[in-house]
Amino acid sequence: MVLIYIDHSEKEIKKSSHEAISYGAAIAKQLGCSAEALLLGTVNDDLTALGKLGASKVHQLNNESLNNFDAKVHASLIATAATNLNAEVIVFAHNINGKAIAPAVAVKLDAGIVTGACSLPDLQNGFEVTKTVFSGKAFAHIKIETPKKVIAINQNSFGIQNFEASATVVEMTLPIPAASVKVTNVNKIIGEIPLTEANLVVSGGRGLKGPENWGILLDLAKALGAATACSRPVSDSDWRPHHEHVGQTGIQIAPNLYIAIGISGAIQHLAGVNRSKTIVVINKDPEAPFFKAADYGVVGDAFEVVPALTAAISKMKHNE
Amino acid sequence: MNILVCISKTPDTTAKIAFTEGNTKFDENGVQWIINPYDEWYSLVRAIEIKEKDPTTNIHLITVGGPEAEPIIRKALALGGDEAIRVNSNSNDSYVIAQQIAAIAKQGSYDLIMTGKETIDYNSACIGSMLSAILDLPYVSLANHLEVNGNTASVQREIEGGEETNEVILPMIISCQKGMAEQRIPNMRGIMAARTKPLKVVEPLATNAHTSIKEFSLPPSKTGVKLIAPDQMDELVKLLKEEAKVI
Numbered sequence: 001m002v003l004i005y006i007d008h009s010e011k012e013i014k015k016s017s018h019e020a021i022s023y024g025a026a027i028a029k030q031l032g033c034s035a036e037a038l039l040l041g042t043v044n045d046d047l048t049a050l051g052k053l054g055a056s057k058v059h060q061l062n063n064e065s066l067n068n069f070d071a072k073v074h075a076s077l078i079a080t081a082a083t084n085l086n087a088e089v090i091v092f093a094h095n096i097n098g099k100a101i102a103p104a105v106a107v108k109l110d111a112g113i114v115t116g117a118c119s120l121p122d123l124q125n126g127f128e129v130t131k132t133v134f135s136g137k138a139f140a141h142i143k144i145e146t147p148k149k150v151i152a153i154n155q156n157s158f159g160i161q162n163f164e165a166s167a168t169v170v171e172m173t174l175p176i177p178a179a180s181v182k183v184t185n186v187n188k189i190i191g192e193i194p195l196t197e198a199n200l201v202v203s204g205g206r207g208l209k210g211p212e213n214w215g216i217l218l219d220l221a222k223a224l225g226a227a228t229a230c231s232r233p234v235s236d237s238d239w240r241p242h243h244e245h246v247g248q249t250g251i252q253i254a255p256n257l258y259i260a261i262g263i264s265g266a267i268q269h270l271a272g273v274n275r276s277k278t279i280v281v282i283n284k285d286p287e288a289p290f291f292k293a294a295d296y297g298v299v300g301d302a303f304e305v306v307p308a309l310t311a312a313i314s315k316m317k318h319n320e
Numbered sequence: 321m322n323i324l325v326c327i328s329k330t331p332d333t334t335a336k337i338a339f340t341e342g343n344t345k346f347d348e349n350g351v352q353w354i355i356n357p358y359d360e361w362y363s364l365v366r367a368i369e370i371k372e373k374d375p376t377t378n379i380h381l382i383t384v385g386g387p388e389a390e391p392i393i394r395k396a397l398a399l400g401g402d403e404a405i406r407v408n409s410n411s412n413d414s415y416v417i418a419q420q421i422a423a424i425a426k427q428g429s430y431d432l433i434m435t436g437k438e439t440i441d442y443n444s445a446c447i448g449s450m451l452s453a454i455l456d457l458p459y460v461s462l463a464n465h466l467e468v469n470g471n472t473a474s475v476q477r478e479i480e481g482g483e484e485t486n487e488v489i490l491p492m493i494i495s496c497q498k499g500m501a502e503q504r505i506p507n508m509r510g511i512m513a514a515r516t517k518p519l520k521v522v523e524p525l526a527t528n529a530h531t532s533i534k535e536f537s538l539p540p541s542k543t544g545v546k547l548i549a550p551d552q553m554d555e556l557v558k559l560l561k562e563e564a565k566v567i
Contacts, residue, residue, distance in 0.1 A: 194480040
């Protein structure tokens, strides 16, 4: 059986877990077994609807205290549940919480693990999974040598499937270990799309010349419904907040669309965004290295191009 | 307070990524080695800041690697580690590496075990989480702020679209990222002192790897950028909608 861990926050299942369910269901199909999901805590989502993503059952440990994430407690419960349910493969989203617990679960189950996976397993010579390495600059094909396997799938690398099915919800009871962390404060930026969850991202660099010029970028982001990001020099100069910094030492993202405005495309920046499906580069310097990594490019002055693009997007949305 | 800082050797961020021996090995030819930036800039420097506030703090460094890792350990000692241990193993299996570190951690009484959020070569982000399972300790990952007060740590970690503060009783394991501290350059006094700081080499525990790398490959190169004239933004929108299908 393939068991998929469902990550949630504020009573809502994360998009990355939807994808993990579809990915786990595809592995279950390869192995000829069932795909079942595991939820620790409570959410507002309709759990039977997870059948549409490919889960036949949802095992729920219905306990409010588990809505606070505690890596030690969560890893221990997931490992126990996986053992009780006799899971062969345990799937996580390679997101913030997945990174904190998937390797611990692997240790507890004596299972080999591949994190940052970007393919279905190749079963021809055992069980091989491809993962991104060198910050997206290469792939490694890794064989898991153990009977049990743990895989953490990169966000936005598999997609969401749609089945005509509904899942049965099964309540599970397990003794809950004592909490090892106490959550004392949560600080969420309200009204912004979190960068790691965003499908569309508009990003600015030093080419915008100063924080006072960010209006054109924000207008474009608003027209698209996109999250905003920036390059390292921009966050280092405090033109934009640090949580917007994407790149090797900032956040690594893989949206469907990344629009880079006034960013030259240094190798460290590309390492944070090169897994984006489509890259648009707007830069007045035709020699900017970013154009080599781009799908679409506009050589021109951002102060003219960006408002024109915003207008074109608005026109398209209006006609829809 | 005793801190164990895990240090990994990685290629420089600008290194050319290529493979040899039938694409089974990373091509180390001409590669400049550095301390994994997350280990150095965030985890080690924060440990040093804690020691600056409380000089009774001991900072031990650990790396799992061959003799070629010694220059980066000396650099970490020059920045401010007190002593270092190198486990003489070239494994690239996270489980084997975590077992080596755990074995050393069990011999000391560490209040804090610190790692970077991931290495920039394998990007696995496994070691901290694995250590928490092997040593049965609390773990907070992707931390960008840490204060220690007696036997309690206040750790701020990244969550989707924000931050969360956790209070944890030591000992604990923490993985560090941007925000935790600022990069430092070792000074001459540090470099001189590092030459005589203890660097112990120990042989690895026999542990079976759980995974093996069969092959590396490079992503297909982009087919070439399609240039759109600055006055043709309707065309760009059409391409994004109909060709790329992303909006």
